Amino acid sequence: MSADGFTTCLWFDGQAEEAAHYYVSIFKNSRLGRIARFSESEHGTAGSVMAVDFVANGQKFVALNGGPQFTFDEAISFQIHCDDQEEVDHYWNRFVEDGGEAGPCGWVKDKYGLSWQVVPSRLIELISDPDTEKAARTAQAMYKMSKLDIAALEKAYAGE
Numbered sequence: 716m717s718a719d720g721f722t723t724c725l726w727f728d729g730q731a732e733e734a735a736h737y738y739v740s741i742f743k744n745s746r747l748g749r750i751a752r753f754s755e756s757e758h759g760t761a762g763s764v765m766a767v768d769f770v771a772n773g774q775k776f777v778a779l780n781g782g783p784q785f786t787f788d789e790a791i792s793f794q795i796h797c798d799d800q801e802e803v804d805h806y807w808n809r810f811v812e813d814g815g816e817a818g819p820c821g822w823v824k825d826k827y828g829l830s831w832q833v834v835p836s837r838l839i840e841l842i843s844d845p846d847t848e849k850a851a852r853t854a855q856a857m858y859k860m861s862k863l864d865i866a867a868l869e870k871a872y873a874g875e
Contacts, residue, residue: 719775720775721775722768722775722776722777723774723775723776723777724776724777724779725776725777725778725779725787725829726779726781726785727778727779727780727781727827728780728781728782728783729780730778730780730827731764731765731766731767731778731779731780732750732764732767732778734778734827735747735767735769735776735778737813737825737826737827738769738771738776739769739770739771741771741806741809741810742771742772743772744770744772744773745769745770745771745772746769746770747767747768747769748767748768748769748770749767749768750764750766750767750768751764751765751766751767752764752765753765758782759780763780764780765779765780766778766779766780772795786828787824787827787828787829787830788828788830789822789830791830792822792829792830792831792832793829793830793831793832794831794832794834795831795832795833795834796834796835796836796839797833797834797835797836798835798836799835799865800835800864800865800866802835803821803833803835803862803863803865804862806823806831806833807823807833807862810823810824810825810826810831810833811823813825813826814826817861817862818830818861819858819860819861820832820857820858820860820861820863821833821834821838821857821860821861821862821863823862833862833863834863835863835865835868837865837868837869838853838857838863838865838868841853841868841869841872842854842857844872849872849873849874850872852871852872852874853868853871853872855871856868856870856871
C-alpha cells in the first residue's frame with residue numbers, strides 16, 4: 716500500500732469540476748490537482764471532465780463524473796471539527812447559503828447532497844465527561860439544535 720494513505724472518491728453526475736472548485740473555496744489548506752478528460756472511446760463525451768483530483772483541508776479527494784446511478788446519502792458524512800463558534804458559523808453558513816440544507820445536531824447537506832457534521836471540538840469533551848448528568852444535559856441540548864451553539868451547550872453542561 717502506498718504511504719500516501721487514502722483518497723476519498725466522490726461520485727457526481729456531471730458536476731465533478733464544479734464541486735472540486737466549490738470544496739477548495741470553502742476549506743483552508745486546499746488546492747485543485749489534475750483533471751482527467753474522457754476520450755472518444757470512453758463512456759463520457761469526448762473532452763468532458765472525467766475526474767478531478769483535489770485536496771480539501773489537507774485531505775485527498777477525487778471528484779468523478781460517474782453518472783446518475785448513485786447519489787449521496789447520510790450513510791457517509793464528513794466531520795468538521797471546529798475550534799470555536801466562528802468556525803462553526805463559517806462552515807455551516809457556507810453550506811446552507813450555497814444551496815445546502817440544514818439538518819439536526821450539527822448536520823448539514825451541501826448543494827450536492829453530501830452530508831457534513833459541523834462539530835465544535837468542545838462538544839466532544841462535554842458529552843464525554845465522566846459526570847453522566849453533565850454529559851446528558853449537553854446531549855439533550857444538542858438534540859434540540861440544528862447549527863450547534865457552543866455557548867448554549869456550555870450552559871446546558873453547567874446546568875444553567
